[in-house]
Amino acid sequence: MRTFSFICLIVACSFIVNAQDCNSYFAMEEGITSQITSYDKKDRPVAVVDYEIKKVSNNNGIKIAEITSTVKDEKGKLIATSNYEVSCKGDKISIDFRSMMSPQLIEQYKDMELEITGNNIEIPNNLNVGDQLPDSNMEMTMNMGGMNMKMNVAMINRSVTGEETIKTPAGTFECVVITYTSEFKMGITKSGTAKQWLSKGIGMVKQEDYNGNGNLTSSSLLTAFNK
Numbered sequence: 281m282r283t284f285s286f287i288c289l290i291v292a293c294s295f296i297v298n299a300q301d302c303n304s305y306f307a308m309e310e311g312i313t314s315q316i317t318s319y320d321k322k323d324r325p326v327a328v329v330d331y332e333i334k335k336v337s338n339n340n341g342i343k344i345a346e347i348t349s350t351v352k353d354e355k356g357k358l359i360a361t362s363n364y365e366v367s368c369k370g371d372k373i374s375i376d377f378r379s380m381m382s383p384q385l386i387e388q389y390k391d392m393e394l395e396i397t398g399n400n401i402e403i404p405n406n407l408n409v410g411d412q413l414p415d416s417n418m419e420m421t422m423n424m425g426g427m428n429m430k431m432n433v434a435m436i437n438r439s440v441t442g443e444e445t446i447k448t449p450a451g452t453f454e455c456v457v458i459t460y461t462s463e464f465k466m467g468i469t470k471s472g473t474a475k476q477w478l479s480k481g482i483g484m485v486k487q488e489d490y491n492g493n494g495n496l497t498s499s500s501l502l503t504a505f506n507k
Contacts, residue, residue: 305403305456305478306373308345308366310336315450315504316484321496325354328503343368375401380418380433393423401435407456407478413438431466435474446477446486449503453479455486462489472497 310333318327328351335346345366351359364376377398398418404411417434438460446455455477464470473494477486485502 305405305407305480306366306368306483308336308343308368309333309507311507313504313506314483314502316500317503318498318500320498323499326498327354327359328352328356341369371405373403373405375403377401377416377418380416380435395421403478407440407458409440409442409456411440413440413458413460429466432463434463434465435460436463437461444477446479448485448501450485450505453477453482453485453502455479 312333314331316329316331317325318329320326330350330352332348333345334348337344337346345368346363347366348361348363350361353359362379364379366376367374377400378396380398380401396418399414399416401416402414404413415434415436415438417432417436419430419432422429422431438458440456441459442457444455444457446453458476458478460474460476462472462474470492472489472491474490475488476484479485482502482505484500487500488496489498491497
């Protein structure tokens, strides 16, 4: 369950980028830093993810941001680091599906032969209540001494369900609300739902994750954002 919680945390934090000239809900400027704090079901902090946009480039009309994330536990001990890309073209932003993978798991399996496939998380430039958004998934195949083991993470049934004002340590934000079903498969399947708040010019400011019975299992909150 802890592994699934860390994957949910990374999925949540994948949205901390925004693009003023490409996507209303995300900013792709070098040097922007942000922080997401994750809490357990009793509202106790369990992990902190710090993000930095290291580089922004333009390749054939596609704007690409290179992002570094650092995950620490509640005591400040480093758990893992990871890198991924966010691209922006036309009326949508596309977040590398590899960002759905917990850096903790990548570190755990770093010495194995890995194959990672999937499709990116897409966020349209304009979000309106009632909109249906594309599904996203990531599948990792690990070669374990001649035997392949597969793990799949998916975000399905994504839709825009409302608008709310959210207050966090980083400020007060007007947000659209996106809900989706999350699935994690590795031998067995674990599924739940998530509620996510996105703000223009910022990205994700809050997320709540629920198990299959509808009980809150964890939450994430934007606790810092600096340009």
